[in-house]
Amino acid sequence: MVDRCICKRLTFKYLLEASKSMVQHGPTGERLVPLHALADKTGCGMGCGMCVPYLLVAIKLNKPRVPIMTVEDFEKHLGSPVPRCLADVPMLPGEASPLSAAG
């Protein structure tokens, strides 16, 4: 299982909590997680970048731990090519995250 950004020593549990205050609304009112803001605030994903696709899936699924995945697994979960850094994915729909449940 993968549960942290090793380079920055940040757990996904911490990053899920930290992202709660960063929710923005899209044009149709959908809730979005601004990943660039999360990276700016915490430094997550700004080292080797290996944690980035895992963090994206963790946020999308609202799970602090995700299994080791293949490229195909990532693309299935994310619906897009695997990003190498958070700057490549500035916003992530938060439908499945706790962020979407907040008022």
Ligand code: FES
């Ligand atoms: S493990 Fe997160 S940037 Fe390296």
